[in-house]
Amino acid sequence: MKKLINDPDDVVDEMLDGMVAAYPDQVRRLPDTKVLVRDDAPVDGKVGIVSGGGSGHEPTHAGYLGEGMLDGAAAGEVFTSPTADELEELVGAADSGEGVLMVIKNYEGDVMNFETAGEMVEMEGTDVAQVVVDDDVAVEDSLYTSGRRGVCGTILVHKAAGAKAAEGADLDEVQRVAQKVIDNVGTMGMALTSCITPEKGEATFDLPEDEIELGIGIHGEPGVERTDVMSADEITEELTQNVLEDLDLDDGQEVMTIVNGMGGTPQMELFVVNRKLQQILGDHGLETWDAWVGDYMTSLDMEGCSITVCAVDEELKELLGAPAETPALTVK
Amino acid sequence: MKKLINDPDDVVDEMLDGMVAAYPDQVRRLPDTKVLVRDDAPVDGKVGIVSGGGSGHEPTHAGYLGEGMLDGAAAGEVFTSPTADELEELVGAADSGEGVLMVIKNYEGDVMNFETAGEMVEMEGTDVAQVVVDDDVAVEDSLYTSGRRGVCGTILVHKAAGAKAAEGADLDEVQRVAQKVIDNVGTMGMALTSCITPEKGEATFDLPEDEIELGIGIHGEPGVERTDVMSADEITEELTQNVLEDLDLDDGQEVMTIVNGMGGTPQMELFVVNRKLQQILGDHGLETWDAWVGDYMTSLDMEGCSITVCAVDEELKELLGAPAETPALTVK
Amino acid sequence: MSDEGEAVVAAVAAVADRLETERSHLTDLDSAIGDADHGGNMARGWAAAAEAVAELDDPEPMAVVKTAGKTLLSEVGGASGPLYGGSLVFASPELEDGLTAESSVAFAETYLEKVQDRGDARVGDKTMVDALVPAVHTFKKSVEVDDMEPVAALSKAVAAAQRGVDFTVPIRASKGRASYLGWRSVGHQDPGATSTLYIMEELLDVATA
Amino acid sequence: MSDEGEAVVAAVAAVADRLETERSHLTDLDSAIGDADHGGNMARGWAAAAEAVAELDDPEPMAVVKTAGKTLLSEVGGASGPLYGGSLVFASPELEDGLTAESSVAFAETYLEKVQDRGDARVGDKTMVDALVPAVHTFKKSVEVDDMEPVAALSKAVAAAQRGVDFTVPIRASKGRASYLGWRSVGHQDPGATSTLYIMEELLDVATA
Ligand SMILES: Nc1ncnc2c1ncn2[C@@H]1O[C@H](COP(=O)(O)OP(=O)(O)O)[C@@H](O)[C@H]1O
Ligand SMILES: Nc1ncnc2c1ncn2[C@@H]1O[C@H](COP(=O)(O)OP(=O)(O)O)[C@@H](O)[C@H]1O
Ligand SMILES: [Mg+2]
Ligand SMILES: [Mg+2]
Ligand SMILES: [Mg+2]
Ligand SMILES: [Mg+2]
Numbered sequence A, B: 001m002k003k004l005i006n007d008p009d010d011v012v013d014e015m016l017d018g019m020v021a022a023y024p025d026q027v028r029r030l031p032d033t034k035v036l037v038r039d040d041a042p043v044d045g046k047v048g049i050v051s052g053g054g055s056g057h058e059p060t061h062a063g064y065l066g067e068g069m070l071d072g073a074a075a076g077e078v079f080t081s082p083t084a085d086e087l088e089e090l091v092g093a094a095d096s097g098e099g100v101l102m103v104i105k106n107y108e109g110d111v112m113n114f115e116t117a118g119e120m121v122e123m124e125g126t127d128v129a130q131v132v133v134d135d136d137v138a139v140e141d142s143l144y145t146s147g148r149r150g151v152c153g154t155i156l157v158h159k160a161a162g163a164k165a166a167e168g169a170d171l172d173e174v175q176r177v178a179q180k181v182i183d184n185v186g187t188m189g190m191a192l193t194s195c196i197t198p199e200k201g202e203a204t205f206d207l208p209e210d211e212i213e214l215g216i217g218i219h220g221e222p223g224v225e226r227t228d229v230m231s232a233d234e235i236t237e238e239l240t241q242n243v244l245e246d247l248d249l250d251d252g253q254e255v256m257t258i259v260n261g262m263g264g265t266p267q268m269e270l271f272v273v274n275r276k277l278q279q280i281l282g283d284h285g286l287e288t289w290d291a292w293v294g295d296y297m298t299s300l301d302m303e304g305c306s307i308t309v310c311a312v313d314e315e316l317k318e319l320l321g322a323p324a325e326t327p328a329l330t331v332k
Numbered sequence C, D: 001m002s003d004e005g006e007a008v009v010a011a012v013a014a015v016a017d018r019l020e021t022e023r024s025h026l027t028d029l030d031s032a033i034g035d036a037d038h039g040g041n042m043a044r045g046w047a048a049a050a051e052a053v054a055e056l057d058d059p060e061p062m063a064v065v066k067t068a069g070k071t072l073l074s075e076v077g078g079a080s081g082p083l084y085g086g087s088l089v090f091a092s093p094e095l096e097d098g099l100t101a102e103s104s105v106a107f108a109e110t111y112l113e114k115v116q117d118r119g120d121a122r123v124g125d126k127t128m129v130d131a132l133v134p135a136v137h138t139f140k141k142s143v144e145v146d147d148m149e150p151v152a153a154l155s156k157a158v159a160a161a162q163r164g165v166d167f168t169v170p171i172r173a174s175k176g177r178a179s180y181l182g183w184r185s186v187g188h189q190d191p192g193a194t195s196t197l198y199i200m201e202e203l204l205d206v207a208t209a
Helices: A008-022 A084-094 A108-123 A154-166 A171-184 A232-247 A267-283 A314-321 B008-022 B084-094 B108-123 B154-166 B171-184 B232-247 B267-283 B314-320 C003-021 C023-033 C038-054 C061-075 C080-095 C101-119 C129-144 C150-168 C177-185 C191-208 D003-021 D023-033 D038-054 D061-075 D080-095 D101-119 D129-144 D150-168 D177-185 D191-208
Strands: A027-029 A035-038 A048-055 A072-078 A100-105 A128-133 A185-191 A211-214 A225-228 A254-261 A287-294 A304-311 B027-029 B035-038 B048-055 B072-078 B100-105 B128-133 B185-191 B211-214 B225-228 B254-261 B287-294 B304-311
Touching (some): A008 A027, A008 A048, A008 A072, A008 B267, A035 A084, A048 A084, A048 A154, A072 A084, A072 C038, A084 A100, A084 A108, A100 A108, A100 A154, A100 A171, A108 A128, A108 C080, A108 C101, A128 A154, A128 A171, A154 A171, A154 A254, A154 A314, A171 A185, A171 A304, A171 A314, A185 A232, A185 A254, A211 A232, A232 A267, A232 A304, A254 A267, A267 A287, A267 A304, A267 B008, A287 B008, A304 A314, B008 B027, B008 B072, B048 B084, B048 B154, B072 B084, B072 D038, B084 B100, B084 B108, B084 D061, B100 B108, B100 B154, B100 B171, B108 B128, B108 D101, B128 B154, B128 B171, B154 B171, B154 B314, B171 B185, B171 B304, B171 B314, B185 B232, B185 B254, B211 B232, B232 B267, B232 B304, B254 B267, B254 B314, B267 B287, C003 C023, C003 C038, C003 C061, C003 C191, C023 C038, C023 C177, C023 C191, C038 C061, C038 C191, C061 C080, C080 C101, C101 C129, C101 C150, C129 C150, C129 C191, C150 C191, D003 D023, D003 D061, D023 D177, D023 D191, D038 D061, D038 D191, D061 D080, D080 D101, D080 D191, D101 D129, D101 D150, D129 D150
Parallel strands (some): A048 A072, A100 A128, A254 A287, B048 B072, B048 B100, B100 B128
Antiparallel strands (some): A027 A035, A185 A211, A185 A304, A211 A225, A254 A304, B027 B035, B035 B072, B185 B211, B211 B225
16 A cells, blocks of 8 residues: 555544644644534534544545534544544534534444434533434435445535524524435445555455446445446446436426545546536436535545435525535635 | 546546536636636636646646636646647637736647747737746756646646736736746645556556655656655655755745645545645744645546645735635635 | 452453454455454554553452443444443443352343444344354353353353354345445455454453463 | 649558557557657547548648648647647648659758757757658758659658667657656657657658559
8 A cells, every 4th residue: 555644543643633734724623632623613602513424535524614514523533433422522612502413424333423422412411413314325225224324415414504503593493404405315426446444555345447336335335236347427327317216306306416526536537427417417307506526525545436416495505505614615 | 447437539528518517607618629718708807817738637727717716728638738729719718808828837738839829819919928837846947858847836826817817917917926926836746656547548657566756747757756655754755855945945934835636645645744744844944824735736546746835925925815716716 | 459350451451462463354354344444443442441451440340341341432433332332331330249150141131232222233134243142142041051150151152152253144234334235245254243252252261261 | 633632641641540550559658758648649630630631622732731730730739739730831831832852851851940949859859859850861861962762762761760769769858748757768769759750651651652
């Protein structure tokens, strides 16, 4: 493994310091933790929004700290949920007295650690609500899985909840709009290559030159199906078709889309995918209200992408289009 | 080669359509060209700023189209300078009558094509000025090279010139501040892996698991020196040292920095580099006024990074900090 | 330091050593059907636990187990952090009066119960539960029905856990990251069941020493 | 269509074919010391040039060469676009009165001059100039001093260009992307010199046919 890394054991710690050094006016690190909060947290009179999870998904999570999005973000080890005690500090630091919404990506590890933390801070009198994002349509939600994963749609949950909180809404209202995004968003991803975790130092899974993985998550886990390599257009078809089938939208529905890079895929390719995605949506009678293309939620250096579609109404358009100012996302 | 590509011959064309589909309110494509301009170009009463070069460096160039930065950007084939006739159309579309500044990255291909275009539009009465960016300190500027290359420092030239033009300055003034950035900026890059061009479909150069290239450009060309693999801190030392030697700054000088990813390197690693960079600058008695971390000028899927340092005074701080609103860069 | 407490501290240290040794093996197992971090999670967590318990002033069994659990909770994260750590903390009171055959059985049962409370997995979901259930059942039966000595019973329990680990291979996962793979999870050994077995082997080793 | 014009159109087509065949070889050469696009640049440009000249109504040599040059200028980009394309355009007037020994020499000289005007490279800089200079010198001398037929002179010029290509191998580049490599450029053959040789070989082939 050749990486811009010193010691794998220090990589998360050093990354967090490097983030603070990049955005000293926007974020700060809680001493002796892997928790970053926006510089002015807790923001008086505002519901706090926190998120977190394993590292390796940058700019998720700390990249979205700031006005109109998150108040705090906890970083676990690479691909490992943060520990409950760090999450406790996270929630505490985001609470101005108006309560805190925890945005959790569905996975037992995250859910169990967040819930443990939530119970602990509630005992100390903080109002806590949670939403669990499960936008990954690749995984069937059945008795035989731990439920659908939370992936790139989470960014839109952060955005809408953050905007609602910035308006001064109360915890219930903020939780409602977060859940509304969750109810209207679907994502599916694919990998051309495996990622390399600092811990393992080699590919998590072997993917021959002529095969790809469909339905991957964001943790370098193998996907739901392995198929022969396909063209960009075919891959876009496959992902979009699955997402649209899941969402089952009416003709003329407005949507917002994300073509998300997995970290190792150049933007050139993401734009090639976006071109086809927009054609397909047009063919389905859907109207794109906004289209994002870039690296929003990654898997280290994995090559591949995910496609997210979110049905939007007037309320969601207002929230998703509202101003945000964070290191990784600025909406004017 | 496994990529999100349909046919290598179509990749630039499809990418450009995908960009327009992503930012339909911000950019448009000149019919039958590979030229993208900001939607409202030419902007009345404003000097036009144009740039361009081979594709494969996304978000450079079209990602920087918009208020406070570029008016137009020409995309060549992958790593190939745009042709003179496309550049002619580019300059024409950016001219509102106040003249156009061409920002050229030093390389014979770009310079020859831009100059040919410049001569042609001048014959039709457009005022044209040019600056040639050559911030790459890895290449010695001597009789034995075609001069220093233009690399990531170019982004700062776009930014300063764009801000000056937005103020309503005339062509001379805009050219002056562009040149001022060029005189104060230095960059050096390195690669952990080669990139894969769509044309060749395999690595441009072989780089064994235990070696890295120092002093690479942004065209997948091999670097100036090949060395044994080093830690992130050592690499950061090496790059920064070379840039600082070249710039030769006074104690207490304020600087702005960019840790730029080459396309395939995850943000986690870039932040690890930024942490060390800021420590080194501090040790040298320099003061960081602003620090950017991300993928600004890439080499397709190459893994690696470059470090840019630019000395700033009050004028440059004002210009580099001025508002900009482009797909890839928003400054509030 | 009580003899018993000393033994538990030694056991935690032995577990830490063993999991460091098995680090890359566990990560390889987790690569195949998970996210390639189980080895790191376990090695990091138990090393910290061993340090923490070594510093206890009065290392009675309950305090040692509780400290180890708390350390895992704050060092590991992931799915295994709350499962291993939380269950140790909550089960530790069963050892309040020391290590007896009876208290060991109670501890084992509570530990299993807490894992299932938190993770909601049943036997056959291809998780650590598949190693734990046969181990705890065998342990309890050996002690309570067959009147075996705890160490002999533990030895039986370890063999049972091994069966459980082997059993995870041919089945489809319904919990944890491996569940995302659907049928593709079949044929792979569960990392968490494997680390559970290793921990039990070390307990046995220290108990027989 | 004049015979001469027809021959030039055929030559452009032959060049296009050849460069398509050599596409990956040229790109490999450019990978080693450049940016891996020379094969694509040449193949794309000359294919377009062949199409364009095939559509000319009155394909006199000058018009054909000029059209080919303009097409290269607008299709190739990079360093080789203005060098090949611009030089063909500017040298084409030398063929105004058709293809004679004299006009061919004048064309060759002007072409070389334009390449050097635009690119500012001298012999030994490890560029296409290293193939062109010996070729043009040899051609001129063969025609003007040795009174050779143009086709025989061209054959000598091709051999001279080959020497030039070989010469690029052991030298350090001072122009083009290869110059960034400094001493590491030594030992590699220049792609632009190589494509120049291939083009000349095809001209000879068509001329002898
Ligand atoms: N819901 C669950 N109940 C019981 N055990 C589980 C559950 N989910 C996961 N596990 C166990 O955790 C192991 C994975 O642990 P680890 O890799 O450390 O965490 P993560 O899955 O968060 O990366 C699995 O092999 C499995 O044995
Ligand atoms: N200044 C120059 N003068 C003459 N030839 C040059 C010059 N610069 C580059 N070349 C030629 O161009 C070739 C490279 O062409 P190509 O790869 O198509 O363009 P680019 O270098 O822009 O990628 C080199 O091999 C060399 O022969
Ligand atoms: Mg994990
Ligand atoms: Mg090129
Ligand atoms: Mg795991
Ligand atoms: Mg080239």
